[in-house]
Amino acid sequence: MHPLAETLLDEPVIAAVKTDEALTAALASPCSTIFLLASTLLTVDGLVHRIHDAGKLAVVHIDLVDGLSSREIAVDSLNALCHPDGIISTRPTLIRRARHRGLLTVQRAFILDSLSLTSLSGQLEQGKPDFVEILPGIMPRVIAEISTRTQVPVIAGGLLRDKADVMAAMRAGAAAVSTSAPSLWDI
Structure with missing residues (x-):
């Protein structure tokens, strides 16, 4: 497991941000990790630096960086540009490349039906x-x-609206939760 994974496991509520206002609130929150869910090739460097300057981990959703391709070279480019602590992606090839580059990796999966649940094991293996x-x-x-x-x-992650949702996910076996709800960042 990646060395930074311990930080995430020790403080399992992750601030997920899409706007500058949300980032400002997350920087002032007790969350030690921030998932950056919206940026562009022109803004990602500044956003990651703000997160690092606050002493927090910056994990960038590479699929949502406007201006980057979905090819493996995008991982190298992002890493050279802003040195995030980790990346999020739905693409196993990008996750594998990020892992080889020493980044913390989070593979995002939308579980919409039994087929997506069944195919998850193969994606994680990749x-x-x-x-x-x-x-x-x-x-x-x-x-x-x-x-x-x-x-x-x-x-x-996704649709966690109150403390009961967070606690239910944790009781079910989640190691952490990511939420864009500032009211949950100090649980």
Whole structure:
């Protein structure tokens, strides 16, 4: 497991941000890790530096950096440009490349039906991420199933609206939760 994974496991509520206002709030929050879910090739460097200047981990959703391609070279480019602590991607090839570059890796998976649940194991085997983020995160039974079927720690994300949602995900086996709700960042 990546050395930074311990930080994430020790403080399992992750601020997920899409706007400058949300980033400002996340920087002032007790969260030690920030998932950057929206940026451009022109803004990502400054955003990552703001996160690092606050002493927090910056994990960039590479699929959502406007201006980057979906090819493996995008990982190298992002790493050279802004030195994030990790990346998030739905693409196993990008996860594998990031892992080889020494970055913390989070493979994001949308569990919409039984087919997406069944294909998840193969995707995780391809990418070998440090974490798998399951969306939506309000499915305790699915979180429990994935947690028992894989050695990859689960992050629950998406549609977590209150403390009860967070606690249900954690009780089901999630190692952490990512949320864009500032009211949950200090749980």
